[in-house]
Amino acid sequence: MRIYDIIMKKRDGYALDKEEIEFFVNGFTKGDIPDYQISALLMAIYFSGMNEEETLNLTMAMANSGDRLDLSGIKGIKVDKHSTGGVGDKTSLVLGPMVAALDVPVAKMSGRGLGHTGGTIDKLESIPGFSTVLPEQKFIDNVNKYKIALVGQTANLAPADKKLYALRDVTATVESIPLIAVSIMSKKIASNADKILIDIKLGSGALIKTREDAERLSEIMIKIGNAYKREVRTVITNMEAPLGNNIGNSLEVLEAINILDGKEQNYLSELCILLSSKLISMAKGVEEQTAKMMVLDAISTKAALNKFYELVKRQGGDISSLKTSDDIVEIRSVTSGEIKEINAYDIGILARNLGAGRLSKEDEIDHSVGIVLEKSVGDKVNIGDILCKLYVNKKSTYTVKEVLDSFVIE
Numbered sequence: 001m002r003i004y005d006i007i008m009k010k011r012d013g014y015a016l017d018k019e020e021i022e023f024f025v026n027g028f029t030k031g032d033i034p035d036y037q038i039s040a041l042l043m044a045i046y047f048s049g050m051n052e053e054e055t056l057n058l059t060m061a062m063a064n065s066g067d068r069l070d071l072s073g074i075k076g077i078k079v080d081k082h083s084t085g086g087v088g089d090k091t092s093l094v095l096g097p098m099v100a101a102l103d104v105p106v107a108k109m110s111g112r113g114l115g116h117t118g119g120t121i122d123k124l125e126s127i128p129g130f131s132t133v134l135p136e137q138k139f140i141d142n143v144n145k146y147k148i149a150l151v152g153q154t155a156n157l158a159p160a161d162k163k164l165y166a167l168r169d170v171t172a173t174v175e176s177i178p179l180i181a182v183s184i185m186s187k188k189i190a191s192n193a194d195k196i197l198i199d200i201k202l203g204s205g206a207l208i209k210t211r212e213d214a215e216r217l218s219e220i221m222i223k224i225g226n227a228y229k230r231e232v233r234t235v236i237t238n239m240e241a242p243l244g245n246n247i248g249n250s251l252e253v254l255e256a257i258n259i260l261d262g263k264e265q266n267y268l269s270e271l272c273i274l275l276s277s278k279l280i281s282m283a284k285g286v287e288e289q290t291a292k293m294m295v296l297d298a299i300s301t302k303a304a305l306n307k308f309y310e311l312v313k314r315q316g317g318d319i320s321s322l323k324t325s326d327d328i329v330e331i332r333s334v335t336s337g338e339i340k341e342i343n344a345y346d347i348g349i350l351a352r353n354l355g356a357g358r359l360s361k362e363d364e365i366d367h368s369v370g371i372v373l374e375k376s377v378g379d380k381v382n383i384g385d386i387l388c389k390l391y392v393n394k395k396s397t398y399t400v401k402e403v404l405d406s407f408v409i410e
Helices: 003-011 018-030 035-048 052-063 091-100 120-125 136-146 159-170 177-191 211-227 249-260 267-284 288-300 303-314 344-356 400-405
Strands: 079-083 106-110 148-152 195-202 231-238 328-332 337-342 370-373 386-391 407-409
Touching: 003 018, 003 035, 018 035, 018 052, 018 159, 035 159, 035 177, 052 159, 052 177, 052 211, 079 091, 079 106, 079 177, 079 267, 091 106, 091 120, 091 148, 091 249, 091 267, 091 288, 091 303, 106 120, 106 136, 106 177, 120 148, 120 249, 136 148, 136 303, 148 303, 159 177, 177 211, 195 211, 195 267, 211 231, 231 267, 249 267, 249 303, 249 370, 267 288, 288 303, 328 400, 344 370, 344 386, 344 400, 386 400, 400 407
Parallel strands: 079 195, 106 148, 195 231
Antiparallel strands: 328 386, 337 407, 370 386
8 A cells, every 4th residue: 555546535525435545644643754745645635625534533543643631540431622723712711620610520632723823721721830731630630629620631632633734724624624633533532521512713813714614614523423433512602703802821811810800891702601511511411501500609609610720739739820921012993983893813813923922832921921902803992992902022023004904993
């Protein structure tokens, strides 16, 4: 079997069989097949797509490319939630403690940010001392004792996905619907959660731009879950504007705390309550409305907030030492009217250029920088009103014009 023939077969629009898929996944993981040939194959998949059988076989080949996480030592029904990524998406920081506060175990592995989107692990590492790496037994013990642990993906959990994603990111193939589905579900199958909720982001700040693609992705992931005996539910949510007011790692942790403390009611808080309610419904077998009342109670009694502080403490973090930049630039409106749009993609790129994100996985980020939006879509503004505040450092690059261009005011 030759990788050349596999590339040509997919280029010409034919389906790959199970053996061909396993051959290229295993060969690439071991380093036997070079990047340039897999890059060609990824582009062929991008244009030719994959049928249902190919998608299932690729998911299993990638899940089997490394270790499987054994969560059998965790008592109860284990839940996991995954977002397809966006700007200001800090839902895991809020949702995890909400669900854990209601005695449902959350054993979650998250990723870092890349490009214009942020990552949960980067946000957690903005808390001084917080360890996103735990030995497997410690991870399991924390979930059993405290109902929650949030860590980064282990080095050998679906390693094929790590290598393929790095190539997709630099070969303009990230947006392939079957490859997105396989990337997410291979990790979920390898990490062995019982019930999985997928938050599919749709809009300018997301990988998915059309409703049709979002619904197609939803259908594929549910089918993969069914094939491998995992209950998967999906929800398609808006990413036309940044999610919440704060974009940037330390700033997003602060906003998550405010939502858990019941101090903010907005689209972000509503979404976190919705997602938490769905997970509680899945884990406890209750109606979503009943689950929602339980979640609201966990917020009002501060049980969810206290669970977040316990999570931080048990993983070595010191929330009192969280820092944001002291160098703050106010961006004021030069026109009057109503805000019709805040372009999520532009804001994500701006946050990255300030130092909150990375262009490559090796880039260092500054956890203290970012953006705080002072206005939302639908707000009326006058000339001179503050639209947003930039938390910057000496290396931050931006122009006032590009910030203003992110806001469409009519």
